[in-house]
Amino acid sequence: MTDRLKGTEEQDQESDAEVIAACLGGEVDRYRVLVSRYKGRVYGMVYGIVFDHGHAEDIVQEAFIRAFRSLGGFRKQSGFYTWIYRIARNLAIDSLRRRRPEFSLEENLEIFSSAAGGGLGPAGREAEREELHEQVRKAMTLLKPEHREILFLREWEGMSYREISENMHCSLGTVMSRLHYARRRLSELLERRPAGAKGKGRGGR
Amino acid sequence: MPVCKEELIDLYLDGELDPGACGEVEEHLRGCARCRDLLAARKRQADAYRGLIAAAVEAAEEDADSVWDAVAEAICRPRRIRIIRLRVAAWAGAAAAAAAAAVLLLHPGAGTPPASSSKILSLNSPGHDITIYQPQTGFTVVWLQEQS
Secondary structure (H helix, E strand, O other): OOOOHOOOOHHHHHHHHHHHHHHHHHOOOHHHHHHHHHHHHHHHHHHHHHHHHHHHHHHHHHEEEEEEEEOOHHHHHHOOOHHHHHHHHHHHHHHHOOOOOOOOHHHHHHHHHHHOOOOHHHHHHHHHHHHHHOOOOOOOOOOOOOHHHHHHHHHHOOOOOHHHHHHHOOOOHHHHHHHHHHHHHHHHHHOOOOOOOOOOOOOOO | OOOHHHHHHHHHHHOOHHHHHHHHHHHHHHHHHHHHHHHHHHHHHHHHHHHHHHHHHHHHHOOOOOOHHHHHHHHOOOOOOOOOOOOHHHHHHHHHHHOOEEEEHHHOOOOOOOOOOOEEEOOOOOEEEEEEEEEOOOOEEEEEEEEE
16 A cells, blocks of 8 residues: 555544444444545546546445445455545446447547637636646546556656555556656647657647 | 657656756756757646546535435445245244234344244345244234344
């Protein structure tokens, strides 16, 4: 387990354990504490893999339900967040394998070209920001699950390469190449360049 | 870093280079507009990505009960309820058959056997214990208890 995933759970470890003990003792309503405490972080991770709000909500609910039904087998030393993270992450990855892509690359060329403008004034910045988010969201749906996950771990969780390698059970070299490929692919999609083209011009936007 | 290398820009951006390599990249960046643009673009891209995830997390945090309501509905309802039809008359005789049967669904560890009754049948099914009690008077009780 990485330091990053331990995160807040170290300070909450005892209270998490108390809540779990209460749940196992029949106080089912106490589980609400754990749901409230971790649903935001879990949702962020799941959304960072599936990039669909309705789909993410279903997965988060299912993850908490499965975790509750397995509370008796929970190993305290791993921390509840690490545990629920694993359950939700596996559900999200599995769901991607069962779903068809939201867009094809050909459709994306059209989608991104319609949003290529610039030079908006202050009044348009909020709309521009939302449009950029939507472009990134659509581009992310075209990445493979492992590329979505590594971007989440690096850009959102802020993990070091060593932490990512432990989390994804791969070598440091794989982390470097996978992260680089994921970023380049995202840039290519956002720039409307064909996959595999080497970087001319600007990589962002 | 004598030539442009995107991989090194990523390592630099992520703080994964040792001080010597870091200095080389910074030296290269001072003289290479293309790599400076690439670094700036990577930062913009990461900012946009984080903004997208942050908005999702914020929405989830603000929606206080949506996840809990669905979770509570699932974990509070009894699992694996099955409708089991038993021919009480075959087990308990004519007198018991004349009486209505009460079926109890019980959580693990709940309840005690009916008072002043005798156990006339006990079955095990996956996930449940089924016991039929015949009281001296009143209802025959079919006790369906979820296993802990």
